[in-house]
Amino acid sequence: MGANIQYGNDETIVRTRTDFGSSSALCSNHVMRSGRHFAGFVGTGSGGFAAGVMRPVQIDRSDFSAVRELAIFSPVMEKFREYLRNKSTERWTDSNVHCCRVDTAGCFNWYDWTSTGYQLTSTGYQQNSIIDGFLNGGPFELLLDLDEGTLSLYHDGERIAMLKDGLSGEYCWFATVYTDLMGWGDASVTIERK
Numbered sequence: 001m002g003a004n005i006q007y008g009n010d011e012t013i014v015r016t017r018t019d020f021g022s023s024s025a026l027c028s029n030h031v032m033r034s035g036r037h038f039a040g041f042v043g044t045g046s047g048g049f050a051a052g053v054m055r056p057v058q059i060d061r062s063d064f065s066a067v068r069e070l071a072i073f074s075p076v077m078e079k080f081r082e083y084l085r086n087k088s089t090e091r092w093t094d095s096n097v098h099c100c101r102v103d104t105a106g107c108f109n110w111y112d113w114t115s116t117g118y119q120l121t122s123t124g125y126q127q128n129s130i131i132d133g134f135l136n137g138g139p140f141e142l143l144l145d146l147d148e149g150t151l152s153l154y155h156d157g158e159r160i161a162m163l164k165d166g167l168s169g170e171y172c173w174f175a176t177v178y179t180d181l182m183g184w185g186d187a188s189v190t191i192e193r194k
Contacts, residue, residue, distance in 0.1 A: 022072055022073065022074050022176050022177065022178035023072075023073060023176070023177055023178075024073050024074050024075060024174055024175065024176040024177075025174065025175050025176075025189075025191075026054065026056070026057070026059070026075070026172060026173075026174045027172045027173040027174065027191065028056040028057060028058060028172045029172075030172055030173065031056045031170050031171070031172055032053075032144055032146060032170065032171050032172065033091065033146065033169075033170045034146050034147065035146060035147060036143060036144070036145045036146070036147065037143070037144045037145075037146075038141060038142070038143045038144075038154075038193075038194040039051075039141065039142055039173055039191055039192065039193055039194055040139060040140070040141045040191070040192045040194050041139060041140055041141070041142070041175060041189055041190070041191055041192075042139040042189065042190045042192070043104060043139070043177070043187060043188065043189045043190075044187070044188050044189075044190075045177075045187040045188050046187065047177060047178050047187025048103060048104040048105070048177075048178055048187060049103070049104055049175055049176060049177045049178070049187055049188075049189040050074075050076075050101045050102060050103035050104070050175070050176045050178075051101060051102060051140075051142065051173070051174065051175040051176075051189065051191070052099065052100045052101030052102060052142065052151070052173075052174060053099070053100055053142070053144055053151060053167070053171040053172065053173060053174070054075045054098065054099040054100075054171060054172060054174045055084070055087075055088065055092055055098050055099070055113075055169070055170065055171060055172075056170055056171065056172040057084055057087035058087065059087075063083065074176045075099050075111075075174060075176075076099055076101060076109060076111055076176075081111075081113040081114075082113075084098070084113055085098075085113045085114060089170070091169055091170045092169040092170060093168045093169035094168075095149075095166055095167060095168040095169055096112040096114060096115075096166075097110055097112070097164060097166050097167050098111055098112060098113040098114075099111040099113070099174075100151050100163060100164050100167075101174075101176070102131070102140065102142070102153060102163065104138075106131045107131075108131055108153075108161075108163050108164075110163075110164050131153060131160060131161050131163075132160075132161070138155065139155070140153060140154065140155050140160075141153075141154040141155070141157070141194055142154070142173075143159075144167070144171060146167065146168070146171075148165075149165055149166055149167045149168050150162055150163075150164065150165045150167065151163045151164045151167060173191055175189045175191055177189050
């Protein structure tokens with residue numbers, strides 16, 4: 001979803017080009033409900049990307065009155081939370097962890113689509129957690145362990161941090177690509193099963 005999206009031949013690459021903004025790819029056909037799931041994310045181009053897990057949803061463009069509403073899309077944007085929440089299923093369970101992501105600067109965020117604003121935790125605003133040891137702009141891997149209810153960050157197969165606990169129900173991988181701050185260039189991300 002978003003503006004100027006292109007997919008690679010095998011649909012493991014999503015790219016956004018030129019215009020300032022962001023576009024997201026949801027792997028909603030690959031739903032994870034139990035067990036351990038490991039995926040790698042590699043970005044290219046002058047923009048950046050974020051990747052993580054979110055509740056699986058099927059987005060229908062006809063639900064929106066204008067294509068312009070979806071020109072910039074990310075599941076972390078507050079304006080889409082009610083829409084995404086209305087796509088819930090019983091398999092989401094009662095966990096309030098609806099979306100988690102890591103960006104190329106090493107910033108980790110998690111979102112509860114039932115609330116507004118930031119999620120306050122005992123360590124402060126979870127929205128701005130910077131991960132120690134993260135290689136800025138480099139490839140990374142994520143391990144979703146639904147038996148333990150955790151999401152962990154890896155680099156070259158080595159665990160860097162446990163990002164979030166309390167995950168239960170069903171999730172899918174997603175990636176958001178965005179152009180640089182001046183609105184130029186392009187960005188792409190490859191999602192690979194590990």
